[in-house]
Amino acid sequence: MGKKEKATIHDIATKLGITASTVSRALNNHPRISAKTKKLVNEAAKEIDYKPNSFAVALRNGRSKLIGIVVPTVNRNFFSSVVRGIEEFANERDYRVIITQSYDDYEKEKQTVDALIDAQVDGILVSLGKTTSRHQHFKKAIDAGIPLIFFDRVAENLPVGQVVIDDYQASFKMTEHLIKEGYRHIAHFNSPVPVNIFKERYRGYKEALETYGLSVDPRLILHSNLQLEDGRDSARKLLDRKVPFDAIFSASDYSIVGALQELKKHGIRVPEDVGLAGFGNEPFTEFTDPPLSTVDQVSIPMGQAVAKMFFDLLENQGKALPVQQIVLSSEVIFRASTRKFS
Amino acid sequence: MGKKEKATIHDIATKLGITASTVSRALNNHPRISAKTKKLVNEAAKEIDYKPNSFAVALRNGRSKLIGIVVPTVNRNFFSSVVRGIEEFANERDYRVIITQSYDDYEKEKQTVDALIDAQVDGILVSLGKTTSRHQHFKKAIDAGIPLIFFDRVAENLPVGQVVIDDYQASFKMTEHLIKEGYRHIAHFNSPVPVNIFKERYRGYKEALETYGLSVDPRLILHSNLQLEDGRDSARKLLDRKVPFDAIFSASDYSIVGALQELKKHGIRVPEDVGLAGFGNEPFTEFTDPPLSTVDQVSIPMGQAVAKMFFDLLENQGKALPVQQIVLSSEVIFRASTRKFS
DNA sequence: GAATTGTGCGCAATCGATTGCATTTAATTC
DNA sequence: GAATTAAATGCAATCGATTGCGCACAATTC
Numbered sequence: 001m002g003k004k005e006k007a008t009i010h011d012i013a014t015k016l017g018i019t020a021s022t023v024s025r026a027l028n029n030h031p032r033i034s035a036k037t038k039k040l041v042n043e044a045a046k047e048i049d050y051k052p053n054s055f056a057v058a059l060r061n062g063r064s065k066l067i068g069i070v071v072p073t074v075n076r077n078f079f080s081s082v083v084r085g086i087e088e089f090a091n092e093r094d095y096r097v098i099i100t101q102s103y104d105d106y107e108k109e110k111q112t113v114d115a116l117i118d119a120q121v122d123g124i125l126v127s128l129g130k131t132t133s134r135h136q137h138f139k140k141a142i143d144a145g146i147p148l149i150f151f152d153r154v155a156e157n158l159p160v161g162q163v164v165i166d167d168y169q170a171s172f173k174m175t176e177h178l179i180k181e182g183y184r185h186i187a188h189f190n191s192p193v194p195v196n197i198f199k200e201r202y203r204g205y206k207e208a209l210e211t212y213g214l215s216v217d218p219r220l221i222l223h224s225n226l227q228l229e230d231g232r233d234s235a236r237k238l239l240d241r242k243v244p245f246d247a248i249f250s251a252s253d254y255s256i257v258g259a260l261q262e263l264k265k266h267g268i269r270v271p272e273d274v275g276l277a278g279f280g281n282e283p284f285t286e287f288t289d290p291p292l293s294t295v296d297q298v299s300i301p302m303g304q305a306v307a308k309m310f311f312d313l314l315e316n317q318g319k320a321l322p323v324q325q326i327v328l329s330s331e332v333i334f335r336a337s338t339r340k341f342s
Numbered sequence: 343m344g345k346k347e348k349a350t351i352h353d354i355a356t357k358l359g360i361t362a363s364t365v366s367r368a369l370n371n372h373p374r375i376s377a378k379t380k381k382l383v384n385e386a387a388k389e390i391d392y393k394p395n396s397f398a399v400a401l402r403n404g405r406s407k408l409i410g411i412v413v414p415t416v417n418r419n420f421f422s423s424v425v426r427g428i429e430e431f432a433n434e435r436d437y438r439v440i441i442t443q444s445y446d447d448y449e450k451e452k453q454t455v456d457a458l459i460d461a462q463v464d465g466i467l468v469s470l471g472k473t474t475s476r477h478q479h480f481k482k483a484i485d486a487g488i489p490l491i492f493f494d495r496v497a498e499n500l501p502v503g504q505v506v507i508d509d510y511q512a513s514f515k516m517t518e519h520l521i522k523e524g525y526r527h528i529a530h531f532n533s534p535v536p537v538n539i540f541k542e543r544y545r546g547y548k549e550a551l552e553t554y555g556l557s558v559d560p561r562l563i564l565h566s567n568l569q570l571e572d573g574r575d576s577a578r579k580l581l582d583r584k585v586p587f588d589a590i591f592s593a594s595d596y597s598i599v600g601a602l603q604e605l606k607k608h609g610i611r612v613p614e615d616v617g618l619a620g621f622g623n624e625p626f627t628e629f630t631d632p633p634l635s636t637v638d639q640v641s642i643p644m645g646q647a648v649a650k651m652f653f654d655l656l657e658n659q660g661k662a663l664p665v666q667q668i669v670l671s672s673e674v675i676f677r678a679s680t681r682k683f684s
Numbered sequence: 685g686a687a688t689t690g691t692g693c694g695c696a697a698t699c700g701a702t703t704g705c706a707t708t709t710a711a712t713t714c
Numbered sequence: 715g716a717a718t719t720a721a722a723t724g725c726a727a728t729c730g731a732t733t734g735c736g737c738a739c740a741a742t743t744c
Contacts, residue, residue: 006730021695021696051459075426099416362702363726364724375723402701
């Protein structure tokens with residue numbers, strides 16, 4: 001186990017008979033260092049495999065070259081893809097990414113943000129947990145001067161950058177699609193949690209109905225946690241209520257799969273009897289029978305947009321830029337589950 | 343934007359009229375510091391919200407309290423769950439986790455490992471990419487004295503710790519199950535990549551057949567990249583070959599879903615005509631019609647085991663511990679796709 | 685040739701925390 | 715009460731890289 005000692009600028013300095021200052025400047029391409037010395041230093045550095053000590057650099061410069069990400073869970077296609085987008089963008093700029101998960105738990109989210117601040121990340125990129133209502137932990141980051149950006153699930157009353165998709169538009173389009181396919185009694189699954197994405201999805205549903213002269217029937221709107229089980233439950237409730245419905249548009253792919261299972265169990269045909277549409281474009285929506293219509297949240301571009309916004313902030317740190325909000329347009333995917341006639 | 347200056351031990355020292363050394367020792371509970379001083383220091387620290395500068399600590403102690411993780415992608419249930427297991431274990435011990443992705447690309451994996459070494463993580467936990475055959479980049483880490491552990495997809499000829507599941511056992515059991523259900527001509531999807539997990543899964547399949555006196559027909563064994571499309575292709579090939587088969591056991595959930603879709607398209611009933619079993623327990627296996635039998639890779643316990651092994655190494659650093667291999671027993675899940683009679 | 689400007693590099697402090705080696709003060713021993 | 719030992723804290727160097735200031739020497743100007 002040949003535990004090599006790491007090379008430092010002092011090793012290079014000794015080797016060349018110069019001082020560490022000169023070595024440092026040479027490596028950083030300082031104008032006051034002669035071309036000859038720079039060449040020598042760079043060669044020596046390569047030779048002894050010198051790599052700067054990131055802690056020394058961070059300590060001195062106050063920059064860690066680390067970005068903290070907080071997501072509810074990486075175990076979801078959407079989030080892991082956003083992370084991927086961020087990571088690719090950041091790595092190209094020699095930044096690393098620390099990923100943390102809040103598991104939709106407020107306490108955990110708080111701890112994790114604190115930990116990132118302690119770790120002195122250069123920025124924090126967050127998608128809020130479902131149970132987060134207070135924002136004290138984020139104010140801390142802002143006070144510490146750490147750039148903060150929200151994506152997807154955003155905090156609306158904090159003066160920080162945001163990247164979201166056009167949940168309203170997408171929701172409107174999907175509902176419109178259902179209407180145009182001939183469905184008239186469209187139920188809606190949503191979350192009771194007051195987060196922007198859910199509110200906007202509801203709004204899109206509602207306004208599409210209104211635009212096409214259909215009434216919004218509160219008995220067809222079901223609130224739940226939108227997981228698989230919740231979808232089953234909600235479908236069962238719909239059937240029990242005996243209010244006729246011929247389509248369901250859910251704010252989540254998980255619950256629409258639950259509904260699909262429940263409807264099948266009752267011998268109800270999809271899409272002939274009931275049309276189904278979800279939200280999120282989780283991979284499994286393609287694999288169900290029939291494949292489910294859903295909304296793709298353009299996750300990788302979102303990750304890139306978030307990362308780009310971060311680096312923009314970094315470059316202009318202190319310069320009190322106007323707070324940006326980027327809205328990406330999502331893609332509505334029509335699959336067999338909403339084809340009434342075909 | 344009240345960019346607060348971070349408090350240091352010197353601030354505490356000045357405040358109390360003592361030196362930074364004493365403050366440092368007090369905070370670290372050094373025995374030679376009086377109880378009274380410790381109390382004063384801790385109170386002052388709380389009051390001015392002192393948080394140690396992690397870079398200064400890391401620079402001085404040579405420990406970063408960071409763990410690097412390298413996985414092919416977090417965008418897979420299995421990997422993101424392992425990560426979750428590691429993260430939970432590590433966070434409890436005040437360690438952070440840097441997650442990187444190799445995207446199954448050798449070059450990217452190399453870069454990412456180098457970057458982690460540069461970032462001076464205290465350990466690197468790796469699941470190999472599919473295209474990784476050379477291991478030079480890992481030797482570097484070992485030379486640098488950084489604990490290295492593999493999980494799931496391991497490098498077999500490196501003297502480092504490993505955590506794997508009993509792929510062989512699981513594969514054997516699943517094949518056995520198919521046989522006991524009455525399937526006799528069991529096809530097998532596997533990867534041509536010479537990675538332990540695939541070799542073991544094949545071995546389990548083969549030996550189960552042999553144990554039950556069934557012949558291993560090479561025409562029923564198909565190699566591919568095991569993605570969804572590959573599953574479709576392989577199923578089509580099987581059908582074209584006109585070699586009778588009544589079950590498929592795939593080394594991956596993705597390709598078995600592809601097969602399911604293809605078979606359905608040809609009017610072949612699952613599980614009556616053909617039984618299907620996958621590997622990985624991806625969430626969607628539960629949502630297909632019929633739900634698919636598969637193998638759960640006990641991902642969270644695996645993450646915990648990996649993390650635990652890391653901390654064990656850390657405690658005994660230098661002490662040349664014997665290289666450990668932990669084999670976790672996985673859980674074989676029987677669902678409707680393999681119930682020939684029921 | 686004296687004065688000015690420029691070039692190339694070294695000195696030493698700094699970032700914040702830790703620690704071996706004093707030094708001071710208090711407690712104990714004879 | 716002087717001498718010894720123990721307890722509590724301070725001093726200063728250190729981890730590795732960066733940077734303002736200053737010094738030497740060379741090049742330029744008049």
